[in-house]
Amino acid sequence: MKAPLLCACLLAAATRAFAADDFLDRVDQALTLSIFDDQVRTRVSGLLDLEYYHYPQPPPGLIRAEDHDLFSPRLSFFLDTQVGPNIYFFVQPRVDTGFDPTDLGTQVRLDQYALRVTPWDDGRFNLQVGKFSTVIGGWVGRSLSWENPFVNAPLPYENPTLVSDVELPLTGQSFRAVPGSDKYEFLPIIWGPVYAPGVSVAGRVGIFEYAAEAKNAPLASRPESWNDYDFGHPAVDLRVGLRPNEAGRFGFSFAEGSYLRPDAGPLPSESDPADYRQFVLGQDISYARGHLQIWAEVFEARFQVPRVGDADVFAYYVEAKYKITPQLFGALRWNQELFDSGRDPTGQPVAHGHDVCRIDAAAGYRFTAHSQLKLQYSVARDDFISNHLQGTFAAQFTVRF
Amino acid sequence: MNGNLLLRLFVALSLTPAACLGQATIEGRVELPKSHFAPVASERYEIVSKAGVLATYPPRAVVYLQGDFPKPSALPTKQVAQKDFAFAPALLPIEVGTKVEFPNLDDTYHNIFSYSPAKRFDLGRYPPGEKPTPFQVFDKAGLVTLRCDIHEHMRGLIMVLDSPYFTITDAAGHYRLTNLPAGHFIVKAWVDSKTTRERPVDLKSSAVLQVNFP
Known part of the structure; x- marks a missing residue:
């Protein structure tokens, strides 16, 4: 009953948003400021997201909530500043109920801020310093609600493995015996856009692209780790890519870094959290032409787990979006995450994870250039809790200003 | 000889459409709003960027004649x-x-x-x-x-x-609408989606009318 009621409210809000479209265009103009004869220009913009989830317990992905329904509003602001043609600065603060949807109350965070220097006009070299999203993969660029055809992220970016950065297993057997309610203690292969602080260089020369970054935390690290500003054991991420034309893009990525938090325990004697690392190999490919967009990514990740050894995981997804009419689009995504098994250092058999497959189907409608409604239904088969199919409904209404 | 020339001129004038004979002009100035600023591109997730765009973005107005035209x-x-x-x-x-x-x-x-x-x-x-x-x-x-x-x-x-009779102002708001038919019309100045100014005008053949939109 709650879901239809909420959808009705969202539709009512959408109607109001349609009337406000011209107003939001004016707000956009009013929030663009310029000084020094247009050499310094600043624009403030934002996204208001109203999200609703209905799911079985435990909730899917990185959602943390005790009920079967969750309403998760989010307000994101973006400050983009261009100083001359060669310097770009951006800031992204956010007010929500947590970096991932929770029922734990309101948070205010500074997710991103960075300064980028582009010495040459052709983009062959960019230097960026600050706290910003990872250069790895191909999903980050569409992670915000307006660009993402779905409400959630692909499986590799949000599905917890059995690897924890805090609670370490005492034996190989205890590695698998994880209660579902503690899912937040465990890490996905990549934690969303990974807004970790660091420095990056990136560029494009002809059809070739490159990017490299050194950050304080690796891809799997949780948002709390991003804010530690401890660069004692920096993570390194690399991506080289090929863009033969504007329609297609292919990239190969490598990342590694120590993923355990300083308070992780219990550690084996004479070992240090920095001794245990995450390695990721990734490939991303995308194609866009006309009204069709297709993306796919493959990740092979290895976590070095104390007392367990190497826990390997293979994950991939294939995603497509098609604009059916100028305002209506549909999207479909197939995700799968497969874990290997092995023996712990004592010779005990140990499964390194619980295989998951999930299909996401979504439809979106843009009422105006500033408002959008997305409805999504996901079906997952996850032996984490049971072998049964689990369905999740999600709705997201977005106002862009 | 002179009579023949005058006759030819009379015939030519007789065959010229009245609309061409009586083409009117409106000119003037539209008070434009304060200059908008050039837009700022969002490149937060596009880590490989090219140098920023610094194109100018001055406001303009569209001035047109409203009426029932073929x-x-x-x-x-x-x-x-x-x-x-x-x-x-x-x-x-x-x-x-x-x-x-x-x-x-x-x-x-x-x-x-x-x-x-x-x-x-x-x-x-x-x-x-x-x-x-x-x-x-x-x-x-x-x-x-x-x-x-x-x-x-x-x-x-x-x-x-x-309407087939329209023009766009320059950055200072100046405009000139030419080749207009004679008659009673409304001339409009569209400034933005919320602001359209208008004036009734009586256009006479070969006349130049000054219409400003303060």
Whole structure:
């Protein structure tokens, strides 16, 4: 009953948003400021997201909530500043109920801020310093609600493995015996856009692209780790890519870094959290032409787990979006995450994870250039809790200003 | 000899349409709003960026004559290009029924669309040099806001008019409407989506009328 009621409210809000479209265009103009004869220009913009989830317990992905329904509003602001043609600065603060949807109350965070220097006009070299999203993969660029055809992220970016950065297993057997309610203690292969602080260089020369970054935390690290500003054991991420034309893009990525938090325990004697690392190999490919967009990514990740050894995981997804009419689009995504098994250092058999497959189907409608409604239904088969199919409904209404 | 010349002149004048004989002109100045600033491109997730765009973005007004005019048999094709991540021109007045092409002159994809009631369309993603050049025919009067689905900061306007008599001001607001028919009309100055000024005018053959919109 709650879901239809909420959808009705969202539709009512959408109607109001349609009337406000011209107003939001004016707000956009009013929030663009310029000084020094247009050499310094600043624009403030934002996204208001109203999200609703209905799911079985435990909730899917990185959602943390005790009920079967969750309403998760989010307000994101973006400050983009261009100083001359060669310097770009951006800031992204956010007010929500947590970096991932929770029922734990309101948070205010500074997710991103960075300064980028582009010495040459052709983009062959960019230097960026600050706290910003990872250069790895191909999903980050569409992670915000307006660009993402779905409400959630692909499986590799949000599905917890059995690897924890805090609670370490005492034996190989205890590695698998994880209660579902503690899912937040465990890490996905990549934690969303990974807004970790660091420095990056990136560029494009002809059809070739490159990017490299050194950050304080690796891809799997949780948002709390991003804010530690401890660069004692920096993570390194690399991506080289090929863009033969504007329609297609292919990239190969490598990342590694120590993923355990300083308070992780219990550690084996004479070992240090920095001794245990995450390695990721990734490939991303995308194609866009006309009204069709297709993306796919493959990740092979290895976590070095104390007392367990190497826990390997293979994950991939294939995603497509098609604009059916100028305002209506549909999207479909197939995700799968497969874990290997092995023996712990004592010779005990140990499964390194619980295989998951999930299909996401979504439809979106843009009422105006500033408002959008997305409805999504996901079906997952996850032996984490049971072998049964689990369905999740999600709705997201977005106002862009 | 002189009589023959006068006769020829009389015949020529007799065959000239009255509309051509009595073409009127309106000129003047529209008070434009305070200059808008050039847009700022969002490149937070596009870590490989090219140098920032510093194109100017001055406001303009469209001045047109409102009335009941015959429909033309053919209209010239117009163009709104995407160049340097901006629409060029940023404001285009056209007559109902005009075909507008949207050539991509940048070195990346664009995806032009409009949700305006006067024309809803989405051209999809297309590369520079796309042939045939993506186009739309604008068959309903009204204001059409152009946007790019890839580059959020891009915005352009097409003003579709029921009149063949229109012009666009310069950056200072000056305009000149020529070749107008004689008669009683309303001249309008569209400044933005919330501001359209108008004046009734009596146009006389070969006269130049001064109309300012303060």
